[in-house]
Amino acid sequence: MRKKLFPVLLLIATSTIFNSCKKESEPEPATAAAPSGGGGSSSGAPSITSTYYFQAKIDGAWVTYQDGIGGFTSGTAGGNYGSTVNQEEQSALMVTYPTYSGAYFFILKAFPGTASGSDYESMFGVHTYPYGINADTPGFPSGVNGAGIGFIDASGVEWRTDFGTHDQTGSTFSITEHIANTDGYSHRISKATFSCKLYDDNGNVKTLTNGIFRGRSVLY
Numbered sequence: 283m284r285k286k287l288f289p290v291l292l293l294i295a296t297s298t299i300f301n302s303c304k305k306e307s308e309p310e311p312a313t314a315a316a317p318s319g320g321g322g323s324s325s326g327a328p329s330i331t332s333t334y335y336f337q338a339k340i341d342g343a344w345v346t347y348q349d350g351i352g353g354f355t356s357g358t359a360g361g362n363y364g365s366t367v368n369q370e371e372q373s374a375l376m377v378t379y380p381t382y383s384g385a386y387f388f389i390l391k392a393f394p395g396t397a398s399g400s401d402y403e404s405m406f407g408v409h410t411y412p413y414g415i416n417a418d419t420p421g422f423p424s425g426v427n428g429a430g431i432g433f434i435d436a437s438g439v440e441w442r443t444d445f446g447t448h449d450q451t452g453s454t455f456s457i458t459e460h461i462a463n464t465d466g467y468s469h470r471i472s473k474a475t476f477s478c479k480l481y482d483d484n485g486n487v488k489t490l491t492n493g494i495f496r497g498r499s500v501l502y
Contacts, residue, residue: 328344358500372388410454455476468501474494
């Protein structure tokens with residue numbers, strides 16, 4: 283069974299948040315008005331009131347997580363896969379701690395050696411992405427560069443676009459905003475839109491549509 287990176291990512295993310303040079307115990311809760319395209323009554327989705335958020339329809343039901351609401355926090359994380367290749371994963375998370383619940387998007391990219399800050403920066407851009415596959419997936423020793431979505435359901439089961447059959451025919455992923463972050467908790471702020479299939483390790487599948495994520499990104 284392939285290793286699950288989410289708990290490792292979350293530990294890195296919470297370390298980034300709680301041990302920041304800014305000294306606060308966590309980022310200040312966001313209070314900005316709902317960004318354009320962030321959901322609302324016109325679409326039937328719950329309204330978004332935070333600067334950072336995850337929202338999607340998963341198997342027909344709206345799921346909304348917002349920074350500073352219900353224990354959710356926007357964080358960043360990094361990790362890698364592969365024994366013969368260094369495939370880096372950079373993630374933007376909307377999570378609770380220490381319960382390991384929430385959602386995240388990630389970018390996968392293989393490098394010939396140790397990745398640098400400029401390498402991590404190169405993983406993100408305002409454009410569309412194919413869906414990637416992590417290098418610990420059987421049959422993919424070098425992985426596949428691209429993006430992905432992770433989701434932890436109410437039972438604590440982790441679902442990812444690169445688990446199971448990892449078939450993403452017809453799925454889409456785009457980063458639509460990527461700007462500098464000055465709050466000291468990450469290098470960038472990224473916004474993504476997506477639709478996809480999510481799989482668990484038992485081959486079950488969930489359909490995600492109308493996905494949107496805005497959060498802190500790029501950790502190094």
